[in-house]
Amino acid sequence: MPETGPHTPATARRRADFSVQKMPGFAAIAIACFVILYAPIITLVIYSFNAGQSVALWQGFSVKWYYIALENRAVQEAALRSLIIAASASAISSVVATMAAIGTTRTGAFKGRTAIYLLINQPLMVPEIVTAVALLIFFASIKVATGYGGLGYLIVAHAAFCVPFAYLPIRARLEGMDATLELAAADLYATPWLAFRRITLPLLAPGIAAGAMLAFVISLDDVIITEFVKSAGQDTLPTYMLGQLRRAITPEVNAISTALLALTLVLLSVFFVLTRARESRSD
């Protein structure tokens, strides 16, 4: 046995542990991935503040494109329309999704549950272009039959594809909820409705809010279905931007994009705060 003392030079330095998890090159690719994901978006945001016409050459800082976008009537109307549709779709979809989540979660299997699941998640599975075409045909015939040409079509279409996005967080929250709470309420003489009002709903509220938030973001971002369902003069912000692509691109589009991006970011942060609160409370 070699009598190696603890302070021989070979062993005195601190060795790096053998890292079990490490895979060579993975970290580099991952960092590259994050750079690639963000570089174009950040460039887009930066050039929304460009003083010049170009989206490639920097000609000084300015917020003039935001002014130009704000004063553009078409943009104003499209923005307002986007918000109205998103708010309505989010409200409708969270109400129906909450009801459906209560009807399909924690009740055990029942006849038709799989069918309901499939229907609710259908917008996640069917390519959007197919749904868009279907809605175009369907709503066109209703328009002819009723003569109604308002925002209702867009709101119904948006509410429908928002349902799964509202449903999933609510369901997750319900599944994480202690079922004995409602039993305890019933034991303390609460009727089913009172137990729901006083116990289930308050506990479910963060999930519903999170679902509504996601639904709002999804509606706000939609291009394809809106493009097919809208009547003339019913542009939302995304379809307005898509229409602008045929013309010369100015940083005005960057400014609109940045504003939308900022709104999405705010809503997402609220969503994460809501779901985070859920996790920490259930701990």
Added chain:
Amino acid sequence: MAGKAQVDPPGGYEAAANAQRLHRNWLLSLPAIVLLLIGASGPLLIVLVYSFLHPGDYGGVIWKPTLDAWFKIFFSVDIFDETVHLADAHLSIFWRSVKLSLLTTLITFGFGFPTAYFIATRPKSQRAAWLFLITIPFWTNLLIRTFAIMEVIRNEGIINTWAIRLGLIDQPIQMLYTEGAVLLGMAYVYLPLMVLPLYAAIDRFDFHLLEAGYDLYASRWQVFRRIVLPLVSPGIVAGSILVFVPSLGAYVTPRVLGGGKKMMIGNFIELQFGQGQNWPLGASLSMLLLIVVAVALLVYVRTISRDRADA
């Protein structure tokens, strides 16, 4: 016996309670069902019906049944001698759609797997932040992201402008409106869809198994090939389906980055309802796309359930 005085409901109390629960659950789900039947699923049936009708002269349909639209997906009839040919134009669009979707899936996997692995192996306190960085692009408007790519690669875009300024090239390189641009754009916008399910799978992975692998003389590559990959394969299938399905039906990205020339199925379908004025053909193409997607999803569900059965 006090209980004897009461008459049990038919099938007993338990059956009655079950029936009541069934009733309640369906009633609660009803608004969602109605909304989705009107706003999503129901109209698909109309598309199916339309795919078996004759086209109207200026859009719309003539209510006379025919298989013409389905036939025309793959074949064309020569107007002069009425000979039947394969519809080359259509097939090249399908081929491009499938090819670009497969390539998109491959590229996103190549970048997405190391990224998901990287996030899953961060200290627990950092993971949520890294994941958030992936989720932001995921929830960011697809149009805006496509748009951001366009601004980078178009002739007056940042790459060409700076390459010319730095004297690397004299003329801008045409990158926009090429297949490469569509591929780049799709890989860019769908990358988070690959990373998220992969992360979920790797996060569930028991890293003690890696210790066992190294302890049993496996090299890094062997540990990766023989232990990591097989165990996260459900996540790989999920991520691939999640990228492949929307790629196949992509509309915005090929329209913006491919222009009118590098069409994919989605744009071709739209064309039938716009300038093409052939609604039944558009309908049959939509149904075809739906069938392909359904097959992909079935593969996915079977993989998942097989995995569950193993566990």
Added chain:
Amino acid sequence: MANGKASVAVAARGVSKIFGSGSNEVRALDDVSLDIRTNEFFTLLGPSGCGKTTLLRLVAGFESPTRGSIFLDGEDITAEPPNRRPVNTVFQSYALFPHLTVAQNVAFGLEMLGRPRKEISDTVARMLALVRMEQLANRATSQISGGQQQRVALARALAPRPKVLLLDEPLSALDLKLRKEMQIELKRLQTETGITFIFVTHDQEEALTMSDRIAVMSAGRILQIGSPEEIYNHPAGRFVASFIGESNFFEGTVHNVRGNSVEIRMPSGDMVTAHSLSGKPEGSVTFAVRPEHVRLEQFGTSGTLAATVTDSVYFGTDTHCHLELDGGERLVARLQNKVSGGPGYEKGMRAGVRFDDGAAQVLAD
């Protein structure tokens, strides 16, 4: 081998392991040196957080020492990655590969070593027979019980015929009955294979029943190394005496030393003869006496310590008598029960306390 008596399988020299840095620094191992002999069943025993698992992981190669070196058969393996060390581990969680069958799990190490197909299948069959799992060779690892998983983990680690087998609390997930069975099984496997076992546990009974030698660890240091009997009968310090079995502790001053025999004067003035492991104790010392080595006699018998029974608890096989000496010290005596009933000492009675010869043990701290 420089060591003539028995060859050394694993040696640690001045090994320290520090996790974290700055104010978060945790010294998991503090200047640990030890020799583990070839073919022995060696146990690292200590409470959780004592560093025993860290030491095992250093031998396996999952961790590198901050200072010091690890030797295997006299060769410095400190810098070798785990996949190049001829040692195998049975993990606490078993870490069976869930996508492979029982037989594929056992074959894994041999495949990684690139052994020929025939040899692999032969070895796998032999290993499965060794742990009595031939019948379940093609089962998925999720379809077998915890005890069976344990056997597969053992077979998998033994299959490449490692120089040393490392076992990280492998029995902790099993229920009591199965654990007893596996203790015997492990001992049998060790004897049959002749492989050096390093076994980590916090269970003193497990350590005492299975080991050839035990190292008792606490706070990153090795407190005592010895055979189970040495550790139990002659604990070196207060920690060892209380962690392994139960002990009564007393204070006193050294009156006279003759060889290993020390005469101690207790504060009450009574004299007690105690055994000392090493050195020449002087001044005030602590000594320990096991409860089963305490005898009760008639009060006032010469050579006994005067005491009062404060409580008496019946335990079936024995009765625990809680006593207070007239000097104020408290102790417990464990008295064997007879067919006729308990030992007959009730609360409040007076008694004379006597320690068995050699039962009192002078502690180093």
